[in-house]
Amino acid sequence: MSISLSIHGAAHTVTGSCYLLQSGRTRFLIDCGMFQGSKTLKALNYGDFPFKPEEIDFVLLTHAHIDHSGLIPKLVKHGFAGPIYATHGTIDLLSCMLPDSAHIQEMEVSQLNRRNVRRGRPEVTPIYTVQDAESALRAFSPVTYDEWIEPAEGVRARFWNAGHILGSASIEIELTTGLDSPRLMRLLFSGDIGPEVTSFHPVPESPQGLDYVICESTYGARERPQMTLASRRDLLAAEANDALKDNGVLIIPSFAVERTQELLSDLLALAKERRIPRAPIFLDSPLAIRATEVFMDHADELEDGEAFRHAMRSPLLRTTESAQESRMIERIDGSHIIVAASGMCDAGRIRHHLKNHLWRANATVLMVGYQAEGSLGRILQNGTRAVRIQGDEVKVRARIRTLDIFSGHADGTALTQWIEDRGPVSRGIILVHGEEEGLTALHDRLAKKGLDGDRIFAPELDAVFDLLAESPSKRERPAPRRLQPEVVGQLDWHNDLSRLWLDIEEELEKAADDKARRVVLRRIRRALENERS
Known part of the structure; x- marks a missing residue:
């Protein structure tokens, strides 16, 4: 019998979480x-899955964020x-x-x-339609925290509160190895681990004594500096x-789920x-409006959920469901606040508001x-x-x-402590859902804590692990790759062209006159001609 783990997303990048066991x-x-x-990375959403969807027996979902759930309708389709x-x-x-x-994609x-x-x-x-999304919703089966389920013979799973967003979980999995001397292999997929300070959730929980931990x-x-709810509101x-x-x-x-609700509450x-001034606060995201109703x-x-319910009834909060209502915000005079999705500025109504306001000095x-590498949000952060x-x-x-005080993710210190608390981890720690800097830093933090660096892995996209291999060097094996490792999580040629x-x-x-402008254009043409020759 073999047990393998394929890393089909969130490898040297923070999106596309997908793991095949x-x-x-x-x-x-x-x-x-x-x-x-980047557009190169997003193009993977349109391509074929690196596995056959009809051969997948079931799915365990850590939480609702689209970078963890967004291709489920395509999978069903x-x-x-x-x-x-x-x-x-x-x-x-x-x-x-x-x-x-689905609606955003169609539009x-x-x-x-x-x-x-x-x-x-x-x-x-x-990639899929609203009808596809609604069909996929019929496939969901609810589970309760801390209770074992057995979705297949020889497989058990238990969901632990990850403290990240409403309903988020780390998932513990037990597999029967089926060897001559049968034993259980225990794995833990962290999902996204919540921070120490949050308005809504308790401290993340998870089991100890595992064979493998797959951690964001x-x-x-x-x-991050030590933070309380009061100091967060001060900032x-x-x-x-x-x-x-x-x-x-x-x-x-703002991300429509959790981030928006915490932000509005504060x-x-x-x-x-x-x-702060009693300025109107526009929640301009149909998704965030509906998500807020789910939170209600x-x-x-939730921790202190009644205070949240009360805050959402404030007359200062104005929701704009329709596109026409969204456009009407442009006519507002005086100070106001606009909260809109998407959180990385790559889609949704936020792009309309940025287009209207980025050029204004009083915005x-x-x-x-x-903000992921290649996203509009990261480009703005970098000072373009x-x-x-x-x-x-x-x-x-x-x-x-x-x-950086509303993040739904634990920082490096908290992640290190979370992994230490899962110990002993006997066979390996697999780091995912991070860009190069985060992966390297967390690897080094864990090694300094005395964990065996040879058993800490940061796999590339579409890598496959043989989880029963005795030697760490033989656990990861090459597989057909959809993207070369050097382009994952990096700026691509689309970003270069835009720049x-x-x-x-x-x-x-900047040119002094039309003559000078023609000189600039001739130089560009000459460079292109030299490239062709």
């Missing part, structure tokens, strides 16, 4: 997430017919998140196809007061205490979540002078600020 004849997934970031196990909170969130993901593909027709290019189809490393290189108040003076506008790109509490339904499961864009949004160049005169267009336009603007 094969134990004898049983094949199942832990997560089936969407890739985000292409032949998967088994159950998907997730907590009640996760299923309730996905009842609005997956149809919303963006429609816009792209209008441009493709004008350019004589072939049309494309969405998103903030493996980050060290947010300082940023909001700076942004709102002189009729300023504060724009906050902003409304500060406004109630008169610590589950408030009894502030406050990043409150992780101009960006292209929906084909238009937009100068960046707004203040770009980052407040080149902006640089050319800047040079033309």
Whole structure:
């Protein structure tokens, strides 16, 4: 009998979480997430799965975030017919998140196809439709924290509260090895581990004494200062007061689930205490509005859930469901706050607000979540002078600020402690869901704590582990790769092209007159001709 683990996402990047476990004849997934970031990485969402969906027996889902769940409708559409196990909170969130993901794809593909027709290019189809998403929801089967399920013979699973978002879980798995002397192999998939300070959740929980731990490393290189709820609100108040003076506008790109609800709770509490101006707060995300309703339904499961319910009834909070209501925000005079998705600025209504406000000196864009390499949010964080949004160049005169206090992820110190607390881990620690800096830093932290560095792995995309191999060096074996390792989690040629267009336009603007501009263009033409020859 063999037991193998294939890493089909979140390898040297923070999105696309998807792991295939094969134990004898049983094949199942832990997560089936969407890739985000550069166009090269996102193109994987449109390609074939590196496995046959119809051969997957079941799925165990850690939580609702789209980078962990977003390709489930595609999986069902292409032949998967088994159950998907997730907590009640996760299923309730996905009842609005997956149809919303499909709606965004349909809308963006429609816009792209209008441009493709004008350019004589072939049309494309969405990864999946709203109907596909609604069909996938029928496959979900709810589980309860701390209770074992047996989805297949020789396989048991138990969900532990990960403290990340509503319904989030780390998943413990027991496999019967089927060797001459049968034993249990115990694995733990961390999912995303929550931070020490959160408004809504207790400290993450998980078992000890495992064969393998597969752990996220998103903030493996980050060290956050000690934070309380009060100090978090102090920092947010300082940023909001700076942004709102002189009729300023504060724009906050925010992940629709959990981040938005915590952020609104803090902003409304500060406004109630008169610590920030009582400016209107627009929640401009249909998904975030529906997710907030789910949080209200589950408030009894949250820490201080009644205070959250009360805050959401504030007259300062204004929700904008329709696109027309969203556009009406542009007409608002005076200070106001806009909270809109997506959190990395790569889709949704936030791009419309950035297009309208980035060029304004009295606007502030406050990043409150992780920005993947190649995303518009990361490009803005890195200090670019101009960006292209929906084909238009937009100068960046707004203040770009980052407040890393609402992250749903544990930092490097907390991740290290979480892994130590899972010990002893007898066979290996596999680090996933992180970019190069986070992976390397967490590896080094663990090695300094005395863990065997040769048993700490940071696999590349589509790598396969033989979990029964005795030698660590023989555990990982090559497999066909969809992307070469050097392009995963990096800026791609699309980013380079966008930057080149902006640089050319800047040079033309700086030129003294039309003659000088023609000289610039001749030099570019000459360079292209030399490249062709």
